[in-house]
Amino acid sequence: MDTALQTVLDEPLVARTYHASERVQRALHRMVPGGSHTYARSSDQYPEGMAPIIARGSRAHVWDVDGNELVEYGMGMRSVTLGHGYEPVDDAVCAALRAGVSFSRPSVWEASAAETFLAAVPGADMVKFAKNGSDVTSAAVRLARAATGRDLVGICTTQPFFSTDDWFIGSTAMGAGIPDAVKALTVGFRYNDLDSVRQLFTLYPDEIACLVLEPATATVEPAPGFLEGVRELCDAHGVVLVFDEMITGLRWHASGAQHVYGVTPDLSTWGKALGNGYAISALAGKRELMELGGLRTDASRVFLLSTTHGPEVVGLAAYLAVAQAYATTDVVGIMAERGQALATGVSAAAADAGIGTAVEVLGRPSCLVFATRDHTGAPSQAFRTLFIQEMLRAGVLAQSFVVSAAHTPADIETTVDAARRAFAVYARALERGTTDGLLVGRPVAPAIREHAAPRRLEPDVIEDGVS
Incomplete structure (x- = not known):
């Protein structure tokens, strides 16, 4: 040995x-x-x-x-x-919350966070903050549908997760409770396979509102020309391109994977590292799309994001401190x-x-x-x-x-x-040739699966005898 x-x-x-x-x-x-x-x-x-x-x-x-x-x-x-208990972020949060965390009108934190974010992501004209990634990604889908007048959403089926909402979860093994009619509105393509994207547009001409994908994953980088090809196909077919930057944003670069690979989406969604663990997410994108959820449009307004806790100051203060850390440290x-x-x-x-x-x-x-x-x-x-x-x-x-x-x-x-x-x-x-005798208990199971088995739990018997 x-x-x-x-x-x-x-x-x-x-x-x-x-x-x-x-x-x-x-x-x-x-x-x-x-x-x-x-x-x-x-x-x-x-x-x-x-x-x-x-x-x-x-x-x-x-x-x-x-x-x-x-x-x-x-x-x-x-x-x-930045690590658990990173003091500059925690100190910024504590200082902010002492002056109140939620108000009846926008706070200065919203303006500061928006200005800082848009300076970091040059391809974005406007941004709206929320608390979790699912909400902002579903808002991107809603914008795309409103802008195009189309119903279908194209998702990258070789990537694991985009949202807890019906339009995505209906495509997974945990689709119970979601109507078949909703499931039918989501169609798929494969990462690094431009032919699968072309085939999607051939099968559903003028029906697809948007393509949603991560620009890269932990294990797969974009093949040469793939992201550029997707961008060109979306432009040619009038389809909104949405990049999910939940993981890649602030792990690939402070300006996201879109900066690393030089391809700008129409909309992008952010979360996770924005707040170093504090709850904050963001939808960002082109003005002509984002304004469909605002007051500078004559079109039917999109109910974009309207959440009580989206603009509370804790997440926004955390993001501003994170942005400062990224500006001063590699x-x-x-x-x-x-x-x-x-x-x-x-x-x-x-x-x-x-x-x-x-x-x-x-x-x-x-x-x-x-x-x-x-x-x-x-x-x-x-x-x-x-x-x-x-x-x-x-x-x-x-x-x-x-x-x-x-x-x-x-x-x-x-x-x-x-x-x-x-x-x-x-x-x-x-x-x-086996883990028997070495592994204690049952193996782990995929997080998203149809049934609780193979890790189904038997009910505990608690003190009053009721399980």
Whole structure:
């Protein structure tokens, strides 16, 4: 065995238990459908009995209710780029909220945030803020339908998520409760496949209002000419091009992936990292489209975004402080450096353990994920769960390897050491051809699936005997 690996394995692990987390999780399942407020955060995405309930966080570390300290990746579903408890953002929020958070008229925060955002995203003429990504993306679809007089929405079917609203969720495995007539209004194309876009326009001539896609994903960059080709096809067919910049915005560049790739959409939607974890999202785009939701139009007005909490000052103050951090620090560059070091270290650890590409780190360094494969080379949820389980045992919470600028070289070293331990167990499972005897409980399951099985929970019997 490699000497460095043996040294790591000889060091005793910190004893970690998750009993208190399990108690809180059981209570959550009784009170909250699914036991969490985001499907990707649910306990079925973690090894059974090892789903930490977070009590607090600082920089790139979190502490759970059992007192376990963990290096965290994923960072609030990719929403935290500056680290947990980043003082300049928190201080700005605290200063703002002391003067009141919600008023009967627009506040100066709305004007400042809009001015700052539009200066950062040159392709956008106007912006409107909200609290979550689904709302702004659905507003973009509504604008496109109003502007074109068409009903169909084209979505990139090889990308995972755009909105919780019916127009998108009806196209997924969790389409229960959505009328078939609504589902029929959404059609699909494939990323990096211009022919599939052309075919869509051929099948539905003059029927498509917009195309919605992420300009890039964690694992797939646009092929040469793809985004440019989509832009040209949309122009030729009078279709509104919508870029979902929820993930790419502020992880690829402060001005978004549209800046990186040099292709300007008609509308773009933003969220996640805008507030470093505080709730804020944005719809931005061309004036002639955005004004359909305003007062400078003779057309029928679009009910665009009208939310009580969209303009509250906490999210806006957080965004302004985030923008200041990006203006004075190379946040994306730091994430890229840390992510590259992590990818290099984990890949070397996998090679040292002799597991080849059974665990492979993939994607842009600022937004890394990992693939897990079984002894046949096939993607495996069971092996994924085993890897997450062993990383948790070594003090790393990793559904992905998405970093923040708060991850330090020491955090990366800790993570690579944890991976070395995990790979020793993973190698045993590969040799056996099974995770049986090594994995505790059932494997994780896709977050968006038709049925609760294979991670269906039996009702708990609570104190009064009622389940």
